[in-house]
Amino acid sequence: xxxxxxxxxxxxxxxxxxxxxxxxxxxxxxxxxxxxxxxxxxxxxxxxxxxxxxxxxxxxxxxxxxxxxxxxxxxxxxxxxxxxxxxxxxxxxxxxxxxxxxxxxxxxxxxxxxxxxxxxxxxxxxxxxxxxxxxxxxxxxxxxxxxxxxxxxxxxxxxxxxxxxxxxxxxxxxxxxxxxxxxxxxxxxxxxxxxxxxxxxxxxxxxxxxxxxxxxxxxxxxxxxxxxxxxxxxxxxxxxxxxxxxxxxxxxxxxxxxxxxxxxxxxxxxxxxxxxxxxxxxxxxxxxxxxxxxxxxxxxxxxxxxxxxxxxxxxxxxxxxxxxxxxxxxxxxxxxxxxxxxxxxxxxxxxxxxxxxxxxxxxxxxxxxxxxxxxxxxxxxxxxxxxxxxxxxxxxxxxxxxxxxxxxxxxxxxxxxxxxxxxxxxxxxxxxxxxxxxxxxxxxxxxxxxxxxxxxxxxxxxxxxxxxxxxxxxxxxxxxxxxxxxxxxxxxxxxxxxxxxxxxxxxxxxxxxxxxxxxxxxxxxxxxx
Numbered sequence: 001x002x003x004x005x006x007x008x009x010x011x012x013x014x015x016x017x018x019x020x021x022x023x024x025x026x027x028x029x030x031x032x033x034x035x036x037x038x039x040x041x042x043x044x045x046x047x048x049x050x051x052x053x054x055x056x057x058x059x060x061x062x063x064x065x066x067x068x069x070x071x072x073x074x075x076x077x078x079x080x081x082x083x084x085x086x087x088x089x090x091x092x093x094x095x096x097x098x099x100x101x102x103x104x105x106x107x108x109x110x111x112x113x114x115x116x117x118x119x120x121x122x123x124x125x126x127x128x129x130x131x132x133x134x135x136x137x138x139x140x141x142x143x144x145x146x147x148x149x150x151x152x153x154x155x156x157x158x159x160x161x162x163x164x165x166x167x168x169x170x171x172x173x174x175x176x177x178x179x180x181x182x183x184x185x186x187x188x189x190x191x192x193x194x195x196x197x198x199x200x201x202x203x204x205x206x207x208x209x210x211x212x213x214x215x216x217x218x219x220x221x222x223x224x225x226x227x228x229x230x231x232x233x234x235x236x237x238x239x240x241x242x243x244x245x246x247x248x249x250x251x252x253x254x255x256x257x258x259x260x261x262x263x264x265x266x267x268x269x270x271x272x273x274x275x276x277x278x279x280x281x282x283x284x285x286x287x288x289x290x291x292x293x294x295x296x297x298x299x300x301x302x303x304x305x306x307x308x309x310x311x312x313x314x315x316x317x318x319x320x321x322x323x324x325x326x327x328x329x330x331x332x333x334x335x336x337x338x339x340x341x342x343x344x345x346x347x348x349x350x351x352x353x354x355x356x357x358x359x360x361x362x363x364x365x366x367x368x369x370x371x372x373x374x375x376x377x378x379x380x381x382x383x384x385x386x387x388x389x390x391x392x393x394x395x396x397x398x399x400x401x402x403x404x405x406x407x408x409x410x411x412x413x414x415x416x417x418x419x420x421x422x423x424x425x426x427x428x429x430x431x432x433x434x435x436x437x438x439x440x441x442x443x444x445x446x447x448x449x450x451x452x453x454x455x456x457x458x459x460x461x462x463x464x465x466x467x468x469x470x471x472x473x474x475x476x477x478x479x480x481x482x483x484x485x486x487x488x489x490x491x492x493x494x495x496x497x498x499x500x501x502x503x504x505x506x507x508x509x510x511x512x513x514x515x516x517x518x519x520x521x522x523x524x525x526x527x528x529x
Contacts, residue, residue, distance in 0.1 A: 009262065043503035050089070058436040058489070059369030060322035061297045065274040068238045069211035073188040074136040075161025079108040083133070088112030094132075094140070095124045102369075103154070105128035105460045109162060112138035116146045123178070125152040134162035134189075142167030142194070151178035155202075169196030171217065171247070172256065175201060180224040186210055195245065197221035199268035201265075206233045212259070213238070219278070220260045227264035227288055234260065235271045243279035255286060255394070259303065267359075269296070276301040282326065286311040287395045292359035296320055304329035307374065311349040312386075312395060312425045318346070324372040328444060331375030336450045342454040342497055344379035345371060345451035350386055352481070353429030357401050363429035363482075371440045375450045377494070380427050380483050384460030384473035387424035389414075391463060400425055415467040427457075428481035432488065439492035448504070454497035455483055487520040494523070 059183045079085050083106040086094045094114055097107065109132065116122040123146060126132075132150075140149055140162060149164045150157070159176065167175040172268040176191055176199035177184050183204045191198035192213040199207070201222040212219030219242040222229060243257040258281040262268060265285070275282040275298060277526075282303040285293060290313035307326040312317055327345045334343050346366065353363025371377055385392040388399035388409035399406035402422035409423035437450050449526035457477055477483070496510040496517070497503070505515070507523045 003341065020393045046080050058368045058434055059320055061299050061458065062320060066238050066272060067274065068209055069141045069190065069213050069240060072190055072211060073161065073209065075134045075138065076108065077135060077321065080106055080133065082106060083108040086110060086114065088114045090377060091115050092117040092122065094224040096124065098124050098130065103127040106131040106133065109134045109138040110134045111137045113141050115141055115143060118145050120145065120147050122146050123151045123472050126150055126154050126157045128154040129156050130154070131158040132162060133160050139163040139165065141165060144168050148178040149175045153179050153181050155181055156183040157181065159189055160187045161189065163190040165193045167194040169194060172221065174198065174221050174280045175202035177282045190490055191215070193391055201229055201232060203228055203230045207237055209236045211238050212242065214241045214244055217247055217256065218258055218261050222260060222265055223263040229265045230267050232243060232265055232268040234273060235269065237273045239273060239275045240277045242279055246279060248280055258282065258284040261286060262290050265290050267292045269294045270298065270349045272297045272329040273300045276303065278303045281305045281309050282307045284309040285313050288398055289313060289401045291315050291357055291401065294360070301325055306347045307345050309347045309349065310351045310364065313351045313356050314401065315361055317361055318366045318369065319367040322370045323374060325374060327375035332446065337503060340450045340467055342379045344376045344454070345374035346378045348380045348430055350425035350427055352383055352426050363431055366430070366432045367434040369435045373440055373443045375444060375446065377437050377453045380455040382457040382473060382477060384458055385462050385466065387468065399423065411465045420467055426481060427477065427483065430483045432485045434487050436489045437494060437496065441493065448493065448495060451492055451494050452497055453494065456498060487515045488518060490521065490523045
């Protein structure tokens with residue numbers, strides 16, 4: 001699979017950064033915006049509208065955290081009618097009985113520690129429609145010998161009420177649904193302390209009310225050979241402490257870690273999850289063109305890196321999430337190294353709304369969220385050197401969803417329409433509104449370097465045949481790409497970057513010419529978190 005580097009959309013060499021001016025968003029409004037509550041702020045906020053029309057306070061996640069890791073729902077204490085009973089005292093009993101039984105069989109795992117044969121490739125090869133139900137206390141233990149727990153290409157398999165632990169999947173591979181079969185349902189299941197990813201994903205997969213904890217690389221690696229994942233649902237899970245093997249340190253720039261990584265997923269609902277304490281990014285949609293995502297009602301908390309990254313992808317709604325305490329480890333480390341790039345808690349990189357690609361929205365809409373005491377806020381970034389067929393394209397061999405064959409993006413055709421516009425991923429049609437941004441430097445332990453919003457691009461420089469060299473991309477974003485902040489509430493010493501990261505804009509400059517951002521927003525610099 002093609003893997004982008006950590007913040008892989010950045011230019012590969014220091015470049016002069018060019019200021020952007022965002023214009024109005026023209027996308028179709030998305031239903032279900034934040035509830036209209038009056039903005040609550042300390043005395044004398046700065047705003048350009050009367051107090052009676054102050055922006056609403058975002059509501060964030062509507063429900064309590066999905067605390068499922070230590071309270072997963074118990075499975076059936078007796079075998080359901082017609083189920084095949086699996087005995088933990090018999091090594092390999094689950095795999096053997098699966099092989100002997102027809103498709104659509106229900107298996108009930110007795111309480112106890114179930115084991116596979118002591119071979120790296122011993123695993124359960126599920127059959128279509130099989131159901132695996134764990135009794136209270138049922139554990140499938142890989143004993144750091146077996147690589148995979150459940151594999152095979154059979155569809156519509158269910159795993160419920162089971163703990164799966166101590167498997168040793170290789171790098172980029174997964175323990176549950178190893179072969180990325182379609183239609184699997186994983187519910188009320190704990191997948192923990194495994195190498196690689198806790199599970200892979202196929203089309204129509206549903207992951208619900210489960211615990212993905214302490215896995216070596218990812219909680220879930222949502223990648224499928226052939227880029228054919230559709231209709232993915234991730235709801236009500238606790239995703240915590242993943243990337244214990246610290247792969248970004250072992251393979252610098254690999255872009256291969258996080259609570260969940262999504263690759264080329266077309267249609268995903270990510271709702272009501274508690275994503276916290278992961279080493280690196282919490283939720284990361286990256287490379288190979290994700291599209292049509294809904295991130296809603298999640299609590300994204302205390303992840304070392306960004307809470308949410310949306311990279312070389314399209315059309316998303318990010319609404320009503322509570323996002324707090326993220327990016328403090330990585331943001332502080334970059335700042336300590338003298339890196340002034342505005343590493344963000346919500347990072348949108350070469351991603352935007354595209355009306356020509358079917359989805360529930362034709363833009364990236366970020367609204368109704370509460371961001372509290374994170375390292376930085378939202379950064380919209382575009383690397384002018386990253387386009388199809390360029391050396392900076394980390395999605396090796398792939399192109400945008402508008403151009404199927406990357407080889408077409410070459411001179412002389414790339415210099416003219418339609419390829420000039422369609423051969424690059426654009427940070428466009430991003431609408432940031434109705435959010436609450438609160439930051440107390442005393443809580444985060446930082447100064448001005450951690451309270452930034454940003455929208456900018458670098459000057460194009462390579463390769464020498466690129467039609468995007470110089471200011472071309474920056475000028476396009478400035479005048480035509482429709483990135484817009486408005487109607488937000490700011491509490492704390494927020495500053496804004498629309499050019500070189502070393503040049504800081506205060507709220508009045510950000511709202512004035514030529515940027516004209518955050519119309520209808522309120523600013524209370526001393527309010528903190």
